[in-house]
Amino acid sequence: MSNRIIIAGGGTGGHIFPAIAIANAIRQQQPDTQFLFVGAKGKMEMERVPQAGYDIKGIDIAGFNRSSLFKNLSLPFKLIKSFFQVRSIISGFKPDAVIGVGGYSSFPVLRVAQQRNIPTFIHESNSFAGKSNILLGKKAVRVFVASEGMEKFFPAGKLQITGNPVRKSIAGADISRAEALAFFGLAENKKTILVVGGSLGARSINEAISSHVRDLATLNLQLIWQTGKTGAQAYKHRGDAISNIWVNDFIVEMEKGYAAADVVISRAGAMAVSELCVVKKPTVFVPYPFAAEDHQTMNAKYLVDKEAALMVKDDEVKAKLFPAITQLAMDEAKQEKLRNNIARLAVTNADDVIATEVLAYIKKNTAS
Structure with a gap:
């Protein structure tokens, strides 16, 4: 039976393109893997992910607006709604694992997955981790990072330095x-x-x-x-x-x-x-x-x-x-x-390393 993986996150190319690179690398290693991306409605992932050949579902979530405090009044309602949407998406797709790449939509998806004991993985591309990823990292199986010194944000035993996945194209x-x-x-x-x-x-x-x-x-x-x-x-x-x-x-x-x-x-x-x-x-x-x-x-x-x-x-x-x-x-x-x-500073195989690690864990998890 083929693996089923949800990849959550987006907002900018810095989150979307590594996510697509990881999916492509997993598909290269295990072609029958089924993917579902989850992103924020109205953000660029809703366009870029289908262009890359993957299905995506959008949820109603947004970040804190620093320029207009009035626009933040709806945030609590959007967050609550997004959790209901995510529960429905996860129940319908039944993933074997969830990968978060950062961005607004990562948080509710990984949070719900962790509540249901679905293995979660995080890719943190920056040298300074976001608050959501720090919180989610406590229950993640593995946190893939680009650089050293990330123990100040994540449990040291969960860290793996891979570099950042660069699109194969x-x-x-x-x-x-x-x-x-x-x-x-x-x-x-x-x-x-x-x-x-x-x-x-x-x-x-x-x-x-x-x-x-x-x-x-x-x-x-x-x-x-x-x-x-x-x-x-x-x-x-x-x-x-x-x-x-x-x-x-x-x-x-x-x-x-x-x-x-x-x-x-x-x-x-x-x-x-x-x-x-x-x-x-x-x-x-x-x-x-x-x-x-x-x-x-x-x-x-x-x-x-x-x-x-x-x-x-x-x-x-x-x-x-x-x-x-x-x-x-x-x-x-x-x-x-x-x-x-x-x-001399180039890393070209981060996507393959992450793919190997995720697939190995799924195989081990489903066998036990």
Whole structure:
């Protein structure tokens, strides 16, 4: 009889893409495994997971809204409703195991599974664990983490350092620079800057890029600009009319974005860092300053200290980002140094390690 696994979480690409990578790795090892994803209604997982070929059910849950306290009045009701929805989903699907990858929907799904003694696994991609995962980790079978020192958040005996799962489409990509540039309609004889501020966007980065779009051509540079959803229309309007710029709110085939890029501007979320290590790209990181415990700055600083990346602080972006990325684009020796050093930090098999561990536990659990 085939295994049945629920994967819960989402909200951002940093949660969704590792979840899909784990599912793909499990399916590679055991093709008849049945999956059901559970996500938050209205979030990007409801679109991205079906695109990857998996079923997903949405639940009514949302996070705390810091910008509008009024919108938080409905949160307790949404949480209660989500627990009823999750109980129904788990009763109907009858999973052998549940994997949580972070995001709003992870908490009720893993909580209900643990109440029913269904084995639960957690993947924590960041160096600073979220409160929900810390709480859920106490009863999880195993907590997969990206880095050392996570004993301050989780029981030491449950920890396994695996690194972060990077999509096989990226880790195993075999796309030439020429092919990738043709996909974006850009020229082969110009240096290419890739800007990725995350699936929701990074306003400071986007505003800095927006103010310099006309300067790129004079420097013989071109741009692939993923704006994210926030403010996308204005940025598209700014860049669409310029021939050396490709602009959109999202790059579905990110492996082509990486293949086309000579240098990259990126936030320093855990998954962005993991992917950039794997694709070996010279990068200027702009850490999101409001991440919990400023962990994005910690992520970026770890690479900077190893001479594997450059960093510009968010409050210095307006003055320093464009000079930093254009200087890097012109300096091939610097690019080569960063490329070699970031490549040493790459982990390419995290998804396979997690898949092996989950399947082995299910087999042992069902046999006993």
